[in-house]
Amino acid sequence: MDKVFARFIEKFGEPVGRQEVPVSSIERYRGKLPNxxxxxxxEHGWCGYGDGIFWIVNPQEYEGVVASWLDGTKFEIFDAYHLxxxxxxxxxxxxxxxxxxxxxxxxxASRSTTFMSKLPKDQMDKRLQNFLLSTEVECNDYGDLFKPAKKKLGVLHHDEMYGFVPALMFGGPDTLxxxxxxxAVEHxxxxxQVSELEPYSFSDF
Known part of the structure; x- marks a missing residue:
C-alpha cells in the first residue's frame, strides 16, 4: 500500500463492505480514470471507509446517476464524467x-461545486492523490448525523445510503x-429529478 492511500485509511478508517473488482472493470476504465x-x-476493491461514511464505488453502477444529474447541464458537454x-x-x-x-x-441540496487543478492532464495520478488527501471525514458527515444514523438504522451496505424522507427539496426536515x-442509485x-442543479454560492455557506 502506498503512503497516500495509507494516510487516507488512517484518516477515514478501515474498509467495510469490500467488493472484489473484476479485471474487465479495470480494463473498461483504463485510459478514462487514473492508472x-x-x-x-x-488492491483494495470497491469499499466503504469509516464504517461507510465514504465509499469508493464502481462507476458502471452509477452511470444512470451521472446521466440523471448531468444531462442537459453545462457539464454534459464540458467533459466525460465518471462517479x-x-x-x-x-x-x-x-x-x-x-x-x-x-x-x-x-x-x-442539488448544488454543484467545481474545482480546477493546476496540475497538467498527464499528472492524473497526482491529481487523484490530492483528491484523497484533501477529502475530509467531517465534510462527508451531513449535520454530524452519521453516528446517530448508524446507531439507529444500522451499517450501510455498498448499495445503500442514508436519505431524508421526504427529501429536503420537498420541504422535509433534515433531522435524524x-x-x-x-x-443509493434509486434515491x-x-x-x-426534484430540483434543477445549481452552483453553490457564497450565501450557501
Missing amino acids: LLLEYWA IARSAFGDLYFWGEETGGSLKITSV EHLEKVK LILLS
Whole structure:
C-alpha cells in the first residue's frame, strides 16, 4: 500500500463492505480514470471507509446517476464524467477524463461545486492523490448525523445510503427522525429529478 492511500485509511478508517473488482472493470476504465485509481481498485476493491461514511464505488453502477444529474447541464458537454466516490448522505464525487476530480454534487441540496487543478492532464495520478488527501471525514458527515444514523438504522451496505424522507427539496426536515436507509442509485436518481442543479454560492455557506 502506498503512503497516500495509507494516510487516507488512517484518516477515514478501515474498509467495510469490500467488493472484489473484476479485471474487465479495470480494463473498461483504463485510459478514462487514473492508472493509480485502477491499481487501488485491484488492491483494495470497491469499499466503504469509516464504517461507510465514504465509499469508493464502481462507476458502471452509477452511470444512470451521472446521466440523471448531468444531462442537459453545462457539464454534459464540458467533459466525460465518471462517479468514483460518494458519501453516506449522497455527496457525489465525479472524475472528468480531461479535468480530473473537478466536480462535486451535494445531492440533498442539488448544488454543484467545481474545482480546477493546476496540475497538467498527464499528472492524473497526482491529481487523484490530492483528491484523497484533501477529502475530509467531517465534510462527508451531513449535520454530524452519521453516528446517530448508524446507531439507529444500522451499517450501510455498498448499495445503500442514508436519505431524508421526504427529501429536503420537498420541504422535509433534515433531522435524524426523517433519515432512512435507502437504495443509493434509486434515491440519487430521484433527487436529481426534484430540483434543477445549481452552483453553490457564497450565501450557501
